[in-house]
Amino acid sequence: MGPSAWGRPVLEPLEPLAPRAPQGTRKTRPRVTQCTEPLSIVFCAAEVAPWSKTGGLGDVMGALPQALAARGHRVTVVTARHTNGGADVARYDGAEGHAPAPRAASALAPCNALTPSPAAAAQVVPGGPLHIELGGGRQAVELHRLEADGVEWLFVDHPVFQRPGTPYGDANGPFEDNLFRFALLSLAALEAPLRIAASGGRSLGDDVTFIANDWHAALLPVFLRSRYQEGGAYRGATCALAIHNLAHQGVFPSHAFNGLSLPGGTYGLLEWRPPPGPGEDPNNHREATLNVLKGGVECADSLITVSQNYALEITSSPQPQGIHTLLAQRRALLRGIVNGIDTREWDPSSDPLIPANYSAQDLAGKAACKRALQRELRLEPDPRAPLVGFVGRLDHQKGPDLVLESLPALAALGCQVVMLGSGAPDYEAALQEATKTYGFFFRAVVGFSVPLAHRLMAGCDILLMPSRFEPCGLNQLYAMRYGTVPVAHATGGLADTIDDVSAFDGGEEGTGWTFSPATLDALAGAVAAAVRCYRSSPAAWGAVVRRGMAADHSWEGAAEQYEKVLLGAKERRLAAAV
Incomplete structure (x- = not known):
């Protein structure tokens, strides 16, 4: 770090102080109330801390699954196996229609410098790669499996996840093939339980509870309904869509629908015409686009967002990011649940990263x-x-x-x-x-x-x-x-x-x-x-x-509320089947 006397600006990141030696081992998770009806839960998310993180979504995906597992549920998390290596991103079937054009070198620091990396800790799931029909080709996807903190973590390995940058883009902007990338992740999350069972692992059964997170996984309930349940698979399964930030919806040109390998009848679930902007003619009809989050909202069995007040805002404010009407129509399925925090990592009485420990009793x-x-x-x-x-x-x-x-x-x-x-x-x-x-x-x-x-x-x-x-x-x-x-x-x-x-x-x-x-x-x-x-x-x-x-x-209270939402969706599914 360059010289900086008191009173002068500090422009560059400061050198961290050497952390104090911990006063003891990390606190164990306290005993929590066990559920009376264990569920088989599969999360799908673009980022999961500590392996990949750009913000709050990664933190939530690293902690909420553990809290649900502590309540007695069987929990699996499916995410991409992001690597920064220079693999050829065009090396997959159908790539000519989806691979991005060569990009200038990115100055953006990778978000996924992993410690430990999935490659070092996770084991390849036996049985060979999954073969998933998508984008005019047959995609070969390998699963890497790790068990930790009572949760099964599955990393989806495919060339589209092997590039520098964040899970979403680099300094040049979002990756041009993000629709393909996250459609593949959603399909892999649906295939993963079937592969685990086929390779000798414990079967999750037919009534899996999926939790898709943000637009990156919002195609999961669409695929579940149109490609699996209509074909006889996952008949008892349900899917909750968790909206962490409505500002990001996954909007793409309408012709991109052709690359999703979905039945033509599902186009209307994804079709969206952006509302007129400020000062524009309210009767102006904009060109149709695909809105991935809209498709997820249409198909999900339950909807969750990350606070009660935000749930109210997105269903009552005029045109919040454009899909107010649909969210208002499905308001009965929407529940606001405030995120928790990892109270073991964030504990001033034992935090080794701060100069002195303290508590509310001694400040x-x-x-x-x-x-x-x-x-x-x-x-x-x-x-x-x-x-x-x-x-x-x-x-x-x-x-x-x-x-x-x-x-x-x-x-x-x-x-x-x-x-x-x-x-x-x-x-x-x-x-x-x-x-x-x-x-x-x-x-x-x-x-x-x-x-x-x-x-x-x-x-x-x-x-x-x-x-x-x-x-x-x-x-x-x-x-x-x-x-x-x-x-x-x-x-x-x-x-x-x-x-x-x-x-x-x-x-x-x-x-x-x-x-x-x-x-x-x-x-x-x-x-x-x-x-x-x-x-x-x-x-x-x-x-x-x-x-x-x-x-x-803490996450324990939020996990209990998630559990109630998931059980409610399961009960509605069973009632509808009678």
Whole structure:
């Protein structure tokens, strides 16, 4: 790292502090209530932590299956075996119609640097490759299997998953063959239980419960209905579609339908005409497209999204990303379930990545973490200066521009501010420019570091989350767990998980401050209210901190709610068969 004296901007990622030696082994998962009716559950997702992760979806897919397995269900997760090697992406049957054109070298760091890699730990499922009809060819797909944490993890190996970048694209944009790639993943998830049973493994039976996640797996319920159940397979199976972010729907030209190997009668399930944009003629009829998420919503037996408030928003707001009417029609099948967090990984009493451990009963370690973070960031070690953090993707949704616009107001309040994140180049450049103007109290770390994220959660007093929309959000849950008070836009899951102190007389309840709308004035007002409490009433501030730390955001409660949704879909299927 280049030299940087106190008061000068920090532009590049900071060198991480050497983590403390752990005080003991990682906490084991506590005993949880066992289900009375075990299910055979198969998840399908484009990313699964720790093997591949670009955001919250990967975290959810790494933790929720374990929580359901702990309740007694048999759980399998099917994801792509992403590798960064230079395999020839055109080396598969029918590739001439689907392989992307050669792309310029990507500067984007791969998201899937795996430790340990699936190649090292997972074993190839015997019986040879699966042969899947798709895209005008017969695709040879190999399955790699790993059992860990009570879950069967299956990695789908095919040339389309062997390329640098993220699971979705690289610095040049989304991969041009993403429709083919994720259709293949969905079909592999349907074939995998059949192959495991045929190769001597335990059969999942005919009444498998599939959970498809986001548009990348939304073709699974379409294929299940049209290619399997109508042919006599999986007659008792059900599929839940989990919508983690409605902003991403998988929209493609209508002619791409020809490459999906679906019956012609299913085209209407996927056909979608985007609504007129702002200022356009409402009678304007746009060209038909394919909307993969729409097809999943049409065919799924149940729908799940990641908070109750977000479920309300996407079924009642006018034209939320274009499929409001369909979601409203299927509202009876939609359930909002707030995501949990891994309370073993995110535990300030035992976290080896922070300078000092602490608990709600003894917050001395949190003060030590703040001093250490101020030293690391070369900020004045002033205990009375509220240390305000932002951790997140640098894009319009997350509102980093609102944080930057609020810097003069935060300076007037005597705050210190640190932002950690990467994303759109214009936002990254704006962070770097801001350090030149506000270097006396502002630090920017462009990039991402898990250890630094832990240190920020432990060392900051306030976490800003000015997201314009937020289906669930995880950072506010991490922050409260670490005694860092969230100040957030009251939208989606943020409104569901943060109790606004200002809404209670006397400030004797609440876990943070929320504001609406997502504007500079509203954000600055909420921060000012939080800072007044921080400075004028340490006892009241400590109570807010402790209430946040005491809140239960573990996965066990969310897993129980998922279980109820899945059992309800199974009961409806059985009733319909009578």
